[in-house]
Amino acid sequence: MQHLGCSHRFCATLCILSSMKQIFALVDCNNFFVSCERVFNPHLEGCPVVVLSNNDGCIIARSNEAKALSIPMGMPLFEANKIIRHHNIHVYSSNYPLYGDMSARVMNALGTFSPHMEIYSIDEAFLGLAGFEHRGLRDYGLNIKNTIKQWTGIPVSIGIAETKTLAKIAGHIAKRSDKANGSFTITDESTKCNVLDKIKIRDIWGIGSRWAQMLNDQGVKTALDFHNLHERWVRKRMGITGTRTLLELRGQPCLNLESHPPDKKTIRVSRSFAKPVTNRQVLRESVAAFAARAAEKMRRNGLVCSTVNVFVMTNQFNPKNYYRGSASHSPPVPSNHTAEITQAAMIAFENVWTPGLQFKSAGVMMLGLVPVERIQGQLFFQPNKLVNERKKRLMVAFDKINSNIGNNTIRIASTGVDNRAKCGVYTLQNYRSPRYTTCWSELPIVQA
DNA sequence: TCTGGGGTCCTAGGACCC
DNA sequence: TCTGGGGTCCTAGGACCC
Numbered sequence: 296m297q298h299l300g301c302s303h304r305f306c307a308t309l310c311i312l313s314s315m316k317q318i319f320a321l322v323d324c325n326n327f328f329v330s331c332e333r334v335f336n337p338h339l340e341g342c343p344v345v346v347l348s349n350n351d352g353c354i355i356a357r358s359n360e361a362k363a364l365s366i367p368m369g370m371p372l373f374e375a376n377k378i379i380r381h382h383n384i385h386v387y388s389s390n391y392p393l394y395g396d397m398s399a400r401v402m403n404a405l406g407t408f409s410p411h412m413e414i415y416s417i418d419e420a421f422l423g424l425a426g427f428e429h430r431g432l433r434d435y436g437l438n439i440k441n442t443i444k445q446w447t448g449i450p451v452s453i454g455i456a457e458t459k460t461l462a463k464i465a466g467h468i469a470k471r472s473d474k475a476n477g478s479f480t481i482t483d484e485s486t487k488c489n490v491l492d493k494i495k496i497r498d499i500w501g502i503g504s505r506w507a508q509m510l511n512d513q514g515v516k517t518a519l520d521f522h523n524l525h526e527r528w529v530r531k532r533m534g535i536t537g538t539r540t541l542l543e544l545r546g547q548p549c550l551n552l553e554s555h556p557p558d559k560k561t562i563r564v565s566r567s568f569a570k571p572v573t574n575r576q577v578l579r580e581s582v583a584a585f586a587a588r589a590a591e592k593m594r595r596n597g598l599v600c601s602t603v604n605v606f607v608m609t610n611q612f613n614p615k616n617y618y619r620g621s622a623s624h625s626p627p628v629p630s631n632h633t634a635e636i637t638q639a640a641m642i643a644f645e646n647v648w649t650p651g652l653q654f655k656s657a658g659v660m661m662l663g664l665v666p667v668e669r670i671q672g673q674l675f676f677q678p679n680k681l682v683n684e685r686k687k688r689l690m691v692a693f694d695k696i697n698s699n700i701g702n703n704t705i706r707i708a709s710t711g712v713d714n715r716a717k718c719g720v721y722t723l724q725n726y727r728s729p730r731y732t733t734c735w736s737e738l739p740i741v742q743a
Numbered sequence: 744t745c746t747g748g749g750g751t752c753c754t755a756g757g758a759c760c761c
Numbered sequence: 762t763c764t765g766g767g768g769t770c771c772t773a774g775g776a777c778c779c
Contacts, residue, residue, distance in 0.1 A: 347747090348746090348747035348748075349747050349748065350746090350747065350748095351745095351747095352745080352746055352747055353746060353747060355747070355748095355779095369746085369747090370746090371745070371746040372745075372746085373744075373745040373746075374745090374746085376745095389747085415778090415779085416778080416779045417779075418779080419779075500777095500778080501777070501778085502777085503776065503777050503778080504777095505775085505776065505777090506776075506777085533776095534753060534754075534776090535752090535753070535754095536752070536753065536776075536777075537776095559750080560750090560751080561749090561750075561751090562749090562750095563748080563749055563750075564748090564749090565747090565748065565749080566747085566748080567746085567747070567748090569745095610746090611746085612745095612746060656747090658748090
């Protein structure tokens with residue numbers, strides 16, 4: 296956020312970001328996970344398809360055909376089973392190695408259309424198109440859409456406007472309107488008002504279910520209604536976040552393009568178990584495996600953490616016996632070393648373990664993350680440079696072995712010697728497709 | 744019976760300081 | 762008996778996102 300000399304905090308956060316007119320393009324992959332499956336299984340085209348969350352718990356992606364059958368986002372699989380059988384819906388477990396790789400291909404292709412890009416999520420990116428002629432924007436969007444489809448097989452929709460929030464709304468129209476054909480621009484006031492009048496309050500980026508309910512209760516039903524509210528009222532009821540959304544809808548950019556992702560502030564690894572865990576050793580080994588995985592993530596991001604938090608939970612959908620325990624422990628110095636992080640997690644674990652409970656999920660959080668080169672020195676603790684260098688080299692070798700030969704080829708003993716507690720073993724994945732692009736033994740086979 | 748995982752920001756209130 | 766004013770930092774909880 297740029298600061299244009301306004302000292303008041305509120306003004307500072309709302310100031311217009313640049314004197315030059317911004318243009319944002321939101322590129323959104325259509326039903327991304329389903330589209331990834333379809334690239335390698337073209338016969339799924341035109342069929343209802345859903346993709347499940349980890350542990351085959353909920354439906355987290357749906358093809359248009361599945362949406363037309365009124366399957367809501369997040370529906371638990373057990374509730375959907377009847378409709379799945381009845382309509383012969385194709386079901387897939389989530390296959391993150393495949394989706395991550397396909398995402399990288401899409402993002403690489405998008406990078407050729409603008410030097411200014413923010414990768415917003417696995418299936419979305421904003422492009423900065425400031426300086427482009429308004430008249431040519433929609434065609435540019437169509438060009439992007441066709442190129443991505445041709446290069447990667449993934450269908451995308453493009454929304455173009457002067458703020459991110461409006462670009463999101465343009466993307467919403469691009470995806471749903473036949474006339475838009477996948478690319479829609481909002482660059483003039485009358486188009487904007489026409490469009491906002493048709494957008495439900497819940498479909499505005501930044502307005503979730505709670506605020507939508509509150510606004511609906513106040514008679515604010517459409518994006519246009521919201522757009523016309525008094526700024527003071529919004530500030531009072533929805534804070535600075537809601538006010539930013541309001542101003543963005545009015546064409547005043549409050550959210551900048553984040554070309555370089557800011558450093559992470561927390562890293563979390565957590566899983567729910569396929570079956571409740573009552574055994575101390577099994578839970579302990581799982582937490583150790585999560586900690587090891589988190590340490591690996593920190594190393595990949597060049598970060599160290601000062602505190603390790605461990606949490607364990609019983610079934611959250613059973614409020615009667617619900618228990619959530621959480622405890623933290625700090626390693627002597629900030630670290631991303633697997634052994635040190637795991638050790639800290641094991642100490643914290645002792646404070647959350649409670650016998651006699653049925654644990655349904657557990658996880659670890661790395662807190663106080665800082666870049667590895669900014670570790671704070673300690674007055675009474677002089678690190679041994681030689682030891683440090685050896686530790687670092689050990690972790691480099693550790694990561695190299697696991698990346699070249701396969702995850703968990705080498706691991707720390709507290710995650711379980713019989714390999715049962717490694718990440719994912721307790722997770723159901725009954726419907727996973729092959730890792731077509733990231734695993735030699737699962738490459739697609741082309742028949743002559 | 745079966746209900747994901749990983750993040751962010753903002754705000755209010757308490758502890759603590761001088 | 763009477764007991765200030767102003768600031769920072771931390772944390773928990775609530776909202777949001779995909």
